[in-house]
Amino acid sequence: MLTFFRNFFKTKIGLALVLAFLVLIGFAFASMDVSSTGAFGGVAGGNRVAVVGDEKIGTAELSRAATEELERVRQENPTATMQTFLAGDGLNDALASLINRIALVEWTRDFGLRAGDNLLNSEIRQIPAAAGPSGAFDENSYRAFLAREQLTDQRLRELLGASLLAQQTLIPAGFGATIPESIARTYARSFKERREGSVALLPAEAFAPTGAPTDAQLTAFYEENRSRFVRPExxxxxxxxxxxxxxxxxxxPTDAEITAYFRQNAARYAASQTRSFTQLIVPTQAAAQSIAERVRGGTSLAQAAQGGGLRTTAVNDASRADIREQASEAVASAYFAAAQGAVTSPARSPLGWHIAQVRSVDTTPARTLAxxxxxxxxxxxxxxxxxxxxxxxxxxxxxxxxxxxxxxxxxxxxxxxxxxxxxxxxxxxxxxxxxxxxxxxxxxxxxxxxxxxxxxxxxxxxxxxxxxxxxxxxxxSATAPLAQIRDQVIRDWRQLTGAQRAEQAAARIVKKVEAGASLSQALASEDVTLPPIDDVNISRQELAQLGDRQVPAPIALLFGMAQGSVKKLEIPRNNGWFVVELEDVELDRLDDSDPLIAQANRQLGQAWGSEYGEQLAAAMQADVGVERNADAIEAVRRQLLGEN
Known part of the structure; x- marks a missing residue:
């Protein structure tokens, strides 16, 4: 029977039936996948969130990348959750990072660039966490590092390889970028710019409702803003x-242990002596003997040493064992045989001939067990x-x-x-x-x-x-039930409603100022009490003197506006809005030798270099081709949120 089937499948009819059967199986699997997920892009292992050149990015890979990115975020903010990470567009950022890396690898492979095993091995050996006690690369330390970072050797090599390829392509693309002198001068002159304007504050509290929301309003607000009420794990x-x-x-300790310890450390409790010396080392015994005789005759050791072009050294609180270890037994015997104030007999060590004058003797008597x-x-x-x-x-x-x-x-x-x-x-x-x-x-x-x-x-x-x-x-980590956080939700509802009304008021004020009213007149037309207007008169140089301190957002906006314009600006965390009006712009004279020109050239050159690198990365993606699967990306998002 088996022979019959083998012979039958060798015929053209049999081969056609086999191919048709395989197609039917493939169609059945595809249909089952679509029916089970509702659309292409579920989280089954074969689904793809993107295709970069010939490389496919699976849903599992994107899920892993998002989880790894969340772990990096938690190093700075331990209470970060997957909900807050995804609400901040973290999934798209993780996917963009994957696409950038794969596009770089695909593009460089097409042009023959590579990061070989020897280069990767060299990079791995330089990882500090992979070093052993001796400071050299240690296999056990490396394995522990991989386990701690939840990486495999292959995964680490992929990441290092992409990094090395970026060093070969993206960094050279922007290295040494320069700008025309005219642009540098124009940018440098902007530091001489002084701007005058006004800033009005519209706090959310001034516009917040005073009454409580209805149950329907509160429930709708809660459902629309569930991510605001996520409790951390x-x-x-x-x-x-x-x-x-x-x-x-x-x-x-027992008495027996105390006695045994005393006997084992008898030398510690025996009588001991330490001495301090002024010491001189000379090359020959005759020279040492001559100097010793001169000192005994009344010349100081320091004077005798200077006469021969030599210098003395001080040895403080040294024991006999110390001298024996540093010099020799003969020197130790000579140093500890002399009386205090006396000059020692010459004694030899590998360094030469030693003589010394005993400056002090400190004797410690022996101690009993008691x-x-x-x-x-x-x-x-x-x-x-x-x-x-x-x-x-x-x-x-x-x-x-x-x-x-x-x-x-x-x-x-x-x-x-x-x-x-x-x-x-x-x-x-x-x-x-x-x-x-x-x-x-x-x-x-x-x-x-x-x-x-x-x-x-x-x-x-x-x-x-x-x-x-x-x-x-x-x-x-989960969204807290409304019943448990009702007061908090009411507070947030008031603040967000106040912020929305403040935005509407800001739009009205901007419109009135653009129509010819003064900023103070436009503010006075509102039915709420608002803080007084702040007048601003500041130059870019004065802003630069702030150093590492952050420039206030309204001031930053003021320096990005056209003269005579008015704009509104949101205050973070729904705290209200600013209305910023720019009244006048003045430019001071810029000398040809002003150091601001060279500074502008450096700063803009670095910015242009970074832009070159970003443009090259975008060109790599365009060259290899990138396709995204929105349904699969959404499926991963739902899976990470536990909604599947």
Whole structure:
């Protein structure tokens, strides 16, 4: 039977039937995908959010890129959520970054540019986190770095390769960019520009409604602005602290231990002597002997050294062992045989012949066991504390590995389990202006990577104590129910409504000023009390003197307007609107030797260089071709929000 089918499929009729059957299977899979997702672009593994040249970007890849980008955002803002990230157009930014990278790789490949394995290996070896204790590249450190950054070796090589290709193409495109002298002069002269105008403030509070919204208004506002009311993820941390108090009397040394320690460190408690010297080293024994005789005759050692073109050095509080180690046994014997104030006999070391004058002798008498007991007890207690705490941590770690709970570990050792209120990822207690206990500061980031009820143990700073901790409760990031935040929603409704009315008022004021009214007259026509107008008279040079301080937004707008114009400007976070009027523009004279010209040339050259790089990146995309699938992108967005 099998032979019959093999022979049949070799015929033209059999081959045609096979091809038709394969087409039917493919159509069935495509139909099933469309029927299950409603449109091309669901989140199944074969769907594509974009095609860049010959490279396809899958939904899984975009989802991973968005998650990685969110993690980078959380390094600066630990309470950032996927909802706020996507509301800020983060998904499109992540996709744009993917497209830029892939277009760069595709385009450079077409022109024969590459980042080879040897170059990538060299870059990887320079990663500081991949270095071992010796400072050289270490495979284990590299693997730990990859795990910590949630990367694979292949993924890291892809990212490094794209970065190296960008260095070969985009950076040279803008390097050394220059601008015409006439443009530099025009730009430099703008620093001599002085502008006069007025700024009116229209705060949202002045226009906010005083009454409460209806239930319908409040519900509609809540539904339209759900992203405003997202609560960040918060976690309750359960923990137990273990320090020396958990060890009881076990850290107290016994008499036998004290005696043994005294015997093992007998040299420390024996009589000892340290000396300070003025020292001279000469090349020959005869020269050393001659100088020693001159010093014994009344000449100072320093004078004798100067007579031979030499210099003395000081040795302070040195023991016999110190001199032996630094010079030789012969020198140590000579230095410690002489009386205080005397000159030592010449003695040899690898450096030459030594002579010295003894400046001081400090003798410490021997101590008995009774005299040293308190010091020994303190030292032994610290040694036992460190060792027993280490043993305790290992014992607890073994218990946890065997399935013991936090409560069982704490109960066995007589310590209590404590619970924090809900904590945010940045360590702040949810809903309060205070932080979690200082002892938990280092473990809070770890707890936001853990599952509930899986205890871990960690050492606290200083090494004097340990903490066993686990996540008790997890409240995921989500929009808060309206009933729980009704007062907050009402406040936001008032503020947003006030901001919208302030915008309408700003538009009316702009229209009246453009029709010939003064700014003060236009403000007076409003039915609310507004702050007085601020008059502005400032030059660009004065703005530059602000340094790193941010230029106020209305002033920045003033320097972007045409003379005689009036514009409105939104205040961030729905706090109201500005109305800005530019009345006069003056330009001072610019000398040919003014350093502002060279400064303008440098600044504009850098800006033009960056623009060249951006234009080249855009040209790369146009050359290789980019197609986006809006349905698939939306499907990824829904998946990241948990709406699928």
């Amino acid at each position: 918060r976690r309750v941390i359960e923990y137990a602290l273990f320090d020396a108090s958990s060890l009881g009397d076990a850290i107290e 005299q040293a007991r308190d010091e020994i007890v303190t030292a032994l207690r610290e040694e036992k504390r460190v060792a027993l705490l280490s043993d305790l941590s290992i014992s607890i770690e073994d218990q946890l590995a065997d399935g013991a709970t936090l409560a069982e570990v704490a109960r066995e050792r007589g310590v209590s389990v404590q619970r924090t209120p809900p904590v945010l990822a940045n360590g702040q207690l949810y809903g309060r202006q205070e932080n979690a206990p200082e002892a938990l500061a280092q473990i809070i980031p770890v707890t936001f990577q853990m599952e509930e009820g899986e205890p871990e143990i960690g050492a606290l700073p200083g090494g004097g104590s340990y903490v066993v901790y686990q996540v008790g409760d997890i409240a995921p």
